[in-house]
Amino acid sequence: xxxxxxxxxxxxxxxxxxxxxxxxxxxxxxxxxxxxxxxxxxxxxxxxxxxxxxxxxxxxxxxxxxxxxxxxxxxxxxxxxxxxxxxxxxxxxxxxxxxxxxxxxxxxxxxxxxxxxxxxxxxxxxxxxxxxxxxxxxxxxxxxxxxxxxxxxxxxxxxxxxxxxxxxxxxxxxxxxxxxxxxxxxxxxxxxxxxxxxxxxxxxxxxxxxxxxxxxxxxxxxxxxxxxxxxxxxxxxxxxxxxxxxxxxxxxxxxxxxxxxxxxxxxxxxxxxxxxxxxxxxxxxxxxxxxxxxxxxxxxxxxxxxxxxxxxxxxxxxxxxxxxxxxxxxxxxxxxxxxxxxxxxxxxxxxxxxxxxxxxxx
Numbered sequence: 001x002x003x004x005x006x007x008x009x010x011x012x013x014x015x016x017x018x019x020x021x022x023x024x025x026x027x028x029x030x031x032x033x034x035x036x037x038x039x040x041x042x043x044x045x046x047x048x049x050x051x052x053x054x055x056x057x058x059x060x061x062x063x064x065x066x067x068x069x070x071x072x073x074x075x076x077x078x079x080x081x082x083x084x085x086x087x088x089x090x091x092x093x094x095x096x097x098x099x100x101x102x103x104x105x106x107x108x109x110x111x112x113x114x115x116x117x118x119x120x121x122x123x124x125x126x127x128x129x130x131x132x133x134x135x136x137x138x139x140x141x142x143x144x145x146x147x148x149x150x151x152x153x154x155x156x157x158x159x160x161x162x163x164x165x166x167x168x169x170x171x172x173x174x175x176x177x178x179x180x181x182x183x184x185x186x187x188x189x190x191x192x193x194x195x196x197x198x199x200x201x202x203x204x205x206x207x208x209x210x211x212x213x214x215x216x217x218x219x220x221x222x223x224x225x226x227x228x229x230x231x232x233x234x235x236x237x238x239x240x241x242x243x244x245x246x247x248x249x250x251x252x253x254x255x256x257x258x259x260x261x262x263x264x265x266x267x268x269x270x271x272x273x274x275x276x277x278x279x280x281x282x283x284x285x286x287x288x289x290x291x292x293x294x295x296x297x298x299x300x301x302x303x304x305x306x307x308x309x310x311x312x313x314x315x316x317x318x319x320x321x322x323x324x325x326x327x328x329x330x331x332x333x334x335x336x337x338x339x340x341x342x343x344x345x346x347x348x349x350x351x352x353x354x355x356x357x358x359x360x361x362x
Contacts, residue, residue, distance in 0.1 A: 001068060010270045016266065034198070043141065047149065049149070055099035059167060063147065067081065071271075078107075100348075105344050145177075151164045157182055207261070270300070278324035300328070303326060303327045329347065331344065
């Protein structure tokens with residue numbers, strides 16, 4: 001996905017999940033992807049604990065997705081990726097509370113210390129190179145076996161596996177490392193139970209419906225007709241009709257209508273555009289979106305759709321990882337922070353109870 005602020009109307013680009021060869025989802029390929037471990041962009045100053053802790057339960061967050069979103073005409077944003085992390089503690093997902101989710105921005109100029117100036121090769125790298133990147137970043141930073149974030153703590157017995165902290169070391173020990181430790185079997189052969197299923201995030205522009213203008217005119221005509229009809233209806237009938245035409249229902253019906261042509265979309269990208277809300281409740285005002293520390297305003301960039309939950313294998317009968325939509329707001333100037341991963345702003349909006357069953361495609 002790429003951004004170009006030269007157009008007056010922000011284009012909407014839709015993201016869909018596809019299977020991909022593992023090597024295509026590594027950092028040198030500049031992927032957009034969901035699940036697995038992060039394919040870090042800048043290889044220095046990686047986010048780590050406690051910065052990647054949930055603000056509610058204080059446990060390490062899991063990598064959810066990343067969106068490669070360079071900005072055309074801006075050299076310092078020639079490479080630019082946004083990373084979203086979320087808590088895996090189901091009880092942290094209370095209504096309209098965003099503290100269980102975080103987003104970080106990383107960007108690099110075309111000429112940088114980590115990647116070649118020219119586009120990445122289309123040839124598959126050696127298999128050991130792919131395997132090594134699950135425990136080491138391309139620059140040699142040790143990564144946590146469980147989550148793929150910086151891991152400076154090593155197993156005290158074999159010293160071959162590193163972790164971001166005690167919580168993930170305990171999780172790995174119970175899962176498989178108790179049997180593998182100090183054996184000939186490679187400790188990173190098994191798959192981490194902590195990460196979400198991995199898929200590539202592929203994109204295509206949202207098609208503008210040519211009939212939208214015609215439909216708007218027809219809607220206006222129907223409104224005029226209904227106003228004439230309303231004058232002839234009894235007051236009790238009008239009250240009954242009004243109950244079925246609440247503001248929440250209008251917003252939700254617009255949401256369903258907009259996604260209906262592409263029901264499997266998991267991301268909507270539109271830098272400088274507007275989110276597609278699922279409810280009229282808990283929509284942020286300008287004052288709710290904090291400015292960047294550089295002084296520039298934050299603008300909407302993309303949103304994560306509820307359809308993604310189908311692919312994360314998180315459904316449960318009780319509390320569950322859940323959202324109506326996650327709206328990401330980023331610095332409008334995309335300011336520079338010397339290769340550091342800069343935290344941006346995310347807003348979680350949930351469904352009202354009677355909407356929830358109507359959103360996920362089969």
